[in-house]
Amino acid sequence: MTTITIWGCRGSLATPGAEFDKYGGNTSCVQITGNDGTILILDAGTGLSDLGKTVKEPSKKYNLLLTHLHMDHIQGMGFFPPFFNPEAEVNIWGPSSTTMNLRTRLTRYMSPPLFPVTLRDLPCKLTLNEVHHDSFKIGPFKISSDLIGHVGPTVGYRIECADGVITYIPDHEPALGVVNFPLERQWTSGSALAANADILIHDAQYSDKEYNKCQGWGHSAFNDTLKFAAQARVKHLIPFHHDPSHTDDNLDQLISETVGSQKLEFKVTAARERAVFKLPVLNTQDPVKKPNQE
Amino acid sequence: MAQKPIELILARQLSSHLAMPIFIVDPDGTLLYYNEPAELILGIRFEENGEMPADEWSTIFTPTNQDGSDLPPEELPLMIALTKRCPSHKSFQIRSFDGLVRNIQVTAFPITGQGNRFLGAMAIFWENNQ
Ligand SMILES: [Zn+2]
Ligand SMILES: [Zn+2]
Numbered sequence: 001m002t003t004i005t006i007w008g009c010r011g012s013l014a015t016p017g018a019e020f021d022k023y024g025g026n027t028s029c030v031q032i033t034g035n036d037g038t039i040l041i042l043d044a045g046t047g048l049s050d051l052g053k054t055v056k057e058p059s060k061k062y063n064l065l066l067t068h069l070h071m072d073h074i075q076g077m078g079f080f081p082p083f084f085n086p087e088a089e090v091n092i093w094g095p096s097s098t099t100m101n102l103r104t105r106l107t108r109y110m111s112p113p114l115f116p117v118t119l120r121d122l123p124c125k126l127t128l129n130e131v132h133h134d135s136f137k138i139g140p141f142k143i144s145s146d147l148i149g150h151v152g153p154t155v156g157y158r159i160e161c162a163d164g165v166i167t168y169i170p171d172h173e174p175a176l177g178v179v180n181f182p183l184e185r186q187w188t189s190g191s192a193l194a195a196n197a198d199i200l201i202h203d204a205q206y207s208d209k210e211y212n213k214c215q216g217w218g219h220s221a222f223n224d225t226l227k228f229a230a231q232a233r234v235k236h237l238i239p240f241h242h243d244p245s246h247t248d249d250n251l252d253q254l255i256s257e258t259v260g261s262q263k264l265e266f267k268v269t270a271a272r273e274r275a276v277f278k279l280p281v282l283n284t285q286d287p288v289k290k291p292n293q294e
Numbered sequence: 295m296a297q298k299p300i301e302l303i304l305a306r307q308l309s310s311h312l313a314m315p316i317f318i319v320d321p322d323g324t325l326l327y328y329n330e331p332a333e334l335i336l337g338i339r340f341e342e343n344g345e346m347p348a349d350e351w352s353t354i355f356t357p358t359n360q361d362g363s364d365l366p367p368e369e370l371p372l373m374i375a376l377t378k379r380c381p382s383h384k385s386f387q388i389r390s391f392d393g394l395v396r397n398i399q400v401t402a403f404p405i406t407g408q409g410n411r412f413l414g415a416m417a418i419f420w421e422n423n424q
Contacts, residue, residue: 098408132409133299147300147408177307185297187306192297 002163002279004199005031008047009271011171011205011219011241012072022248024273026050027072028170028241030201034161038139042157042168042201043067047273048076055080059087063138065145066094067170068154069105077106078115086123091138093145095153096130103128131155149173149189151218156193164198164279167234170241172203175224176216182224182231194232198279201271202228204239207254222258229266240271301407302326305416315419318405321412323348323376335419337391348373355388360397362387371402375415379404385422397422 008014008026015025029047032040041051041064062082067073082088096102103119106128110119119126129136131145132155140162145155148169156169174189175181185191194200204225206214211221220228222239229237242251251270259268269275298306302318306327309316315332319325325346333339336354338346352367359365367373371382381403389395402417 095408130409133411146297149300149304153408177304177311179310184295186295187298187303189300189303 004277007051008045013244014046019247034140043073044077049079052080061089088124158193167194167197200234201238203241236267320414325351371400372417375402
């Protein structure tokens with residue numbers, strides 16, 4: 001069995017507060033655990049800090065797959081215990097830019113004045129791997145990365161294993177500049193990554209009205225995400241990267257206005273912090289108990 | 295058909311919003327996309343025709359030098375951008391599908407994407423009486 005745990009699904013800015021409690025306020029971080037115990041961590045938003053609290057074997061090997069280096073996807077890096085353990089092995093994958101390698105780009109955040117510890121001072125065994133249009137293997141997972149339409153160099157990941165296919169594209173604006181979205185698959189950003197996925201975790205930051213004011217900011221309207229998922233023929237869509245201004249009530253309303261009014265051939269479950277999805281069994285969503293909810 | 299690289303997808307999106315004719319080809323010279331102003335030159339709608347191999351599009355508008363002599367396809371800026379992988383600019387004449395002889399300037403440049411992948415080339419046509 002492969003499990004997928006959402007540790008953060010908020011977009012752009014961490015949003016603590018009672019009105020965000022249901023969907024959660026931590027930014028992008030998803031853990032995938034393979035049937036042999038291999039751990040993939042997708043993005044290092046503030047949700048990584050909570051994931052870090054569950055680490056029982058600090059000397060284990062951790063694989064961190066970054067989609068891009070916007071703050072909401074890397075801010076948790078400094079709060080993940082294995083980085084500070086000389087026994088731990090941490091492998092990071094992420095995109096370089098056209099002029100700067102991944103190490104230089106990451107060091108911009110992991111150095112003063114933004115952060116007190118520099119990347120080179122981390123005591124763990126750290127390796128950095130640059131990805132664009134690539135494929136590689138980690139444990140039982142065959143992973144493909146590809147550049148997708150966001151702001152700046154950004155990849156999405158397609159993760160295949162015996163239990164199924166998970167596609168992770170948390171920040172994505174495939175509808176940018178397209179008059180009647182979507183065009184055919186070959187002209188749709190991210191379509192190859194998402195094709196026939198069992199689970200698609202995808203940007204759904206805005207309502208249609210909000211998107212009209214935010215075109216070019218790199219994110220999707222909820223309705224466009226539904227169209228993208230339908231074209232890719234996914235089985236289960238997990239709308240992700242919720243706008244920081246959307247309270248639980250706002251999100252519930254957005255979901256019922258969009259999903260509720262359509263006949264869809266796939267399941268839709270909006271991402272919620274600490275939700276757990278399982279492959280190949282698709283129909284479970286068991287929230288992980290918060291430490292104070294025992 | 296395989297999904298195009300994001301750099302070409304974004305180039306198409308930009309071209310579809312511009313008023314000058316634009317052509318986008320892949321590394322083999324296949325015409326992947328041309329915008330509406332370019333349709334007026336080719337006389338073929340992209341939505342109807344789709345992609346076009348190099349030997350078809352490079353002769354469709356009978357390019358000639360300004361003295362009327364034949365301009366071989368390999369001397370077209372788009373072909374130079376593809377084969378030599380450098381920008382290219384040229385003034386010449388074309389006879390578009392409607393029979394009109396147009397004096398144009400063409401600027402073409404190679405498209406090199408992230409990770410230094412060579413993805414094709416793009417050409418902008420400019421009519422001299424504009
Ligand atoms: Zn983001
Ligand atoms: Zn972003």
